[in-house]
Amino acid sequence: MTQMSQTFRAASIAFAILLVSSAAWGQKSRPAGQPLPSGPADVENRVDSLLRLMTIEEKLGQLNQLSSVWDTVLHRSNASASGMQMLREGRVGSFLNIVGSEATASLQRIAVNETRLKIPLLFGLDVIHGYRTIYPIPLGEAASWDPELAEETARMAAGEAAAAGIHWTFAPMVDIARDPRWGRIAEGSGEDPFLGSAFAAARVRGFQGHLLDSKSLLLATAKHFAAYGGPEGGRDYNTVDMSERTLREMYLPPYRAAVRAGVGTLMSSFNEIGGVPSSASRHLLTDILRKEWQFDGFVVSDWNSVGEVETHGIASDRTSAGILGLTAGVDMDMMSLIYVDELRSALKDGRLKMAVVDEAVRRVLRIKFRMGLFEDPFRGASTVRERAVMMTQEHRALARRAASESFVLLKNENGVLPLTESTRSILVVGPLAESKDDPLGTWSARGEAADVVSIIEGLRRGAPSKTKVTYVRGCGVDDTVRSGIAEAARVAAAADVVIAVLGEARSMSGEAASRSEIGLPGVQEELLRALVATGKKTVVLLMNGRPLVIPWTAEHASAILELWHPGVEAGHAAADVVFGRINPSGKLPATFPRSVGQVPLYYNHKISGRPASEANSFTSKYLDVAWTPQFPFGFGLSYTSFAYSELTLSATVMRWSDSLVVGVKVRNTGKRRGEEVVQLYVRDHVGSVTRPVRELKGFRKIALDPGESKRVTFNIGRDDLAFWNGLMEHTAEPGQFSVYVGTNSHAELSAEFQLEE
Numbered sequence: 001m002t003q004m005s006q007t008f009r010a011a012s013i014a015f016a017i018l019l020v021s022s023a024a025w026g027q028k029s030r031p032a033g034q035p036l037p038s039g040p041a042d043v044e045n046r047v048d049s050l051l052r053l054m055t056i057e058e059k060l061g062q063l064n065q066l067s068s069v070w071d072t073v074l075h076r077s078n079a080s081a082s083g084m085q086m087l088r089e090g091r092v093g094s095f096l097n098i099v100g101s102e103a104t105a106s107l108q109r110i111a112v113n114e115t116r117l118k119i120p121l122l123f124g125l126d127v128i129h130g131y132r133t134i135y136p137i138p139l140g141e142a143a144s145w146d147p148e149l150a151e152e153t154a155r156m157a158a159g160e161a162a163a164a165g166i167h168w169t170f171a172p173m174v175d176i177a178r179d180p181r182w183g184r185i186a187e188g189s190g191e192d193p194f195l196g197s198a199f200a201a202a203r204v205r206g207f208q209g210h211l212l213d214s215k216s217l218l219l220a221t222a223k224h225f226a227a228y229g230g231p232e233g234g235r236d237y238n239t240v241d242m243s244e245r246t247l248r249e250m251y252l253p254p255y256r257a258a259v260r261a262g263v264g265t266l267m268s269s270f271n272e273i274g275g276v277p278s279s280a281s282r283h284l285l286t287d288i289l290r291k292e293w294q295f296d297g298f299v300v301s302d303w304n305s306v307g308e309v310e311t312h313g314i315a316s317d318r319t320s321a322g323i324l325g326l327t328a329g330v331d332m333d334m335m336s337l338i339y340v341d342e343l344r345s346a347l348k349d350g351r352l353k354m355a356v357v358d359e360a361v362r363r364v365l366r367i368k369f370r371m372g373l374f375e376d377p378f379r380g381a382s383t384v385r386e387r388a389v390m391m392t393q394e395h396r397a398l399a400r401r402a403a404s405e406s407f408v409l410l411k412n413e414n415g416v417l418p419l420t421e422s423t424r425s426i427l428v429v430g431p432l433a434e435s436k437d438d439p440l441g442t443w444s445a446r447g448e449a450a451d452v453v454s455i456i457e458g459l460r461r462g463a464p465s466k467t468k469v470t471y472v473r474g475c476g477v478d479d480t481v482r483s484g485i486a487e488a489a490r491v492a493a494a495a496d497v498v499i500a501v502l503g504e505a506r507s508m509s510g511e512a513a514s515r516s517e518i519g520l521p522g523v524q525e526e527l528l529r530a531l532v533a534t535g536k537k538t539v540v541l542l543m544n545g546r547p548l549v550i551p552w553t554a555e556h557a558s559a560i561l562e563l564w565h566p567g568v569e570a571g572h573a574a575a576d577v578v579f580g581r582i583n584p585s586g587k588l589p590a591t592f593p594r595s596v597g598q599v600p601l602y603y604n605h606k607i608s609g610r611p612a613s614e615a616n617s618f619t620s621k622y623l624d625v626a627w628t629p630q631f632p633f634g635f636g637l638s639y640t641s642f643a644y645s646e647l648t649l650s651a652t653v654m655r656w657s658d659s660l661v662v663g664v665k666v667r668n669t670g671k672r673r674g675e676e677v678v679q680l681y682v683r684d685h686v687g688s689v690t691r692p693v694r695e696l697k698g699f700r701k702i703a704l705d706p707g708e709s710k711r712v713t714f715n716i717g718r719d720d721l722a723f724w725n726g727l728m729e730h731t732a733e734p735g736q737f738s739v740y741v742g743t744n745s746h747a748e749l750s751a752e753f754q755l756e757e
Contacts, residue, residue: 154206458571509545
């Protein structure tokens with residue numbers, strides 16, 4: 001090529017880049033602040049124009065995501081030297097785990113100033129339940145049964161993270177989890193697809209909103225696609241094996257809800273389903289996600305999950321694993337480096353088609369354009385903005401409200417709670433009472449223990465002025481040291497009430513934190529037995545990231561309040577509920593079993609040919625434990641009481657094209673104002689395939705004053721009754737149905753109707 005030709009080509013590329021980055025086709029210069037056109041056609045034109053300029057290395061680079069390295073001296077993250085070099089060569093499309101406006105801006109400046117095509121980076125982080133202000137873990141937040149609250153906390157978290165230069169969160173996790181041994185149950189919304197779908201959509205709206213170019217929101221990711229929450233034995237990363245029907249009815253609905261809510265990305269999961277790793281499953285990533293659901297964002301792998309396709313045993317080497325992953329539909333490779341290092345050779349020898357690469361690059365660029373990164377690569381992030389939005393009083397107030405709404409009152413014998421001014425002395429016992437780290441829970445992003453109000457701090461501040469609050473540790477979380485138990489019992493004998501703060505350390509749930517035994521760890525139950533033996537009223541505050549097996553506690557404690565891992569306002573929220581300023585309203589999003597041997601135990605099970613019966617030994621039950629749960633899905637008490645009556649249906653026959661209105665009267669029969677989650681369940685009695693004993697199809701959270709009544713209504717349409725039939729068609733079938741309305745999944749108030757074509 002002559003020098004003149006080289007000069008002309010360089011000038012052509014520079015001009016084309018200018019057009020791509022400014023969207024200047026046919027446009028006059030625009031006034032400052034006027035938004036650029038961002039319609040679908042405009043974005044696609046810009047993507048196609050940029051794609052034509054890219055080399056193979058630059059294309060593969062857009063599909064490559066690298067993580068940071070942590071500087072233990074300066075306590076900050078940044079790219080490695082090799083990562084910086086790859087960035088300058090145009091071989092990185094995204095970084096994760098690089099936080100702070102200064103750190104992200106320094107790398108973004110390299111991308112937009114020093115690379116050939118000046119394509120901006122995406123910065124991602126696991127902003128799961130808060131960035132700096134940490135809210136309750138998602139499982140706890142789901143216990144509020146208030147999707148609007150989850151939307152609000154996600155929006156607040158997005159605002160903090162965006163100010164710190166983050167563009168993209170790897171949340172919400174929408175995996176259905178029926179096995180509490182699995183540690184990552186803490187990150188989702190529990191066992192039910194209807195409840196899970198409501199929270200999946202709410203969190204997408206909160207993190208991402210409807211406009212991807214908002215500088216105060218984040219690109220959201222629904223993960224882990226698919227069925228990551230169903231591993232054998234509850235062991236993280238393990239095999240998932242289920243029928244296509246179970247997959248579609250129980251595990252896929254929350255992902256579908258996220259896609260309908262407009263989620264920009266999905267993350268492929270570590271697990272296999274039926275012999276095919278998810279990160280190599282064209283059936284999942286192309287046939288279902290893109291063809292059936294019309295998803296037009298991009299898919300990012302989980303950490304090295306493309307590389308692990310080889311470990312699963314369906315690829316002979318890294319290159320083959322990369323080909324399988326990319327052709328299946330994984331567009332961006334997180335941290336295996338296979339796409340950027342291995343796939344050029346596969347393109348050269350024809351094992352991989354350039355059209356497959358181009359389509360993946362197109363999806364990534366499409367999101368970057370939609371986010372407005374080419375117009376403002378820094379999205380207004382700055383140290384000034386960081387300081388202004390981080391841990392504000394508004395955010396802390398929301399964290400306090402979210403925590404108190406997530407608490408579930410599991411037991412309250414003789415109304416021991418709330419504690420009143422007549423309680424003159426309280427002994428607080430337990431290893432988690434003084435912890436400022438454990439309330440943060442798993443995946444706490446940039447949360448700091450110094451920001452946390454511990455349980456003992458909150459109880460001391462919130463107690464009546466004449467109530468003395470004493471603290472004795474008693475034992476550790478997970479050790480066998482018993483030396484403090486006798487001292488705790490001795491001090492308890494002189495107190496009016498004992499509050500035992502027990503449960504799991506934050507490290508005991510989350511990723512790689514599966515447990516074979518899910519009772520109270522260490523000698524905590526021994527401590528509790530010693531406290532109960534004193535004869536004092538004993539209130540247990542549970543802090544944990546999963547349902548626990550606590551049969552002795554359930555029988556002998558005076559009261560049990562489930563706190564989950566409640567976030568930075570743990571102590572204040574606990575005091576609000578313990579001392580009655582807040583009436584607890586949480587309901588369980590997952591079943592609490594009586595024994596780990598019952599697991600998996602979930603409310604929407606099949607009836608079987610021999611349903612459990614006390615009268616017949618040859619039915620489906622155990623010899624040594626009841627088949628029923630300790631606390632069922634949807635369960636939660638209040639400081640007041642509610643009565644349900646006058647269940648009505650708008651018709652006893654529902655036509656194919658009609659809907660049915662279900663009404664029920666709910667009355668506050670107690671002496672305090674309270675909130676109740678009214679729950680609607682449906683049972684299909686006869687189908688072409690077996691149906692669950694009941695399924696959640698609606699819920700409403702209402703507030704009632706003492707003596708007040710409200711009539712709550714639900715609409716049931718044909719789609720609410722649909723399932724995957726014997727021919728794997730999603731449809732409803734004519735027949736008899738029952739509806740159940742009440743305070744949990746064991747609701748007894750019922751009525752029947754017929755569905756007719």
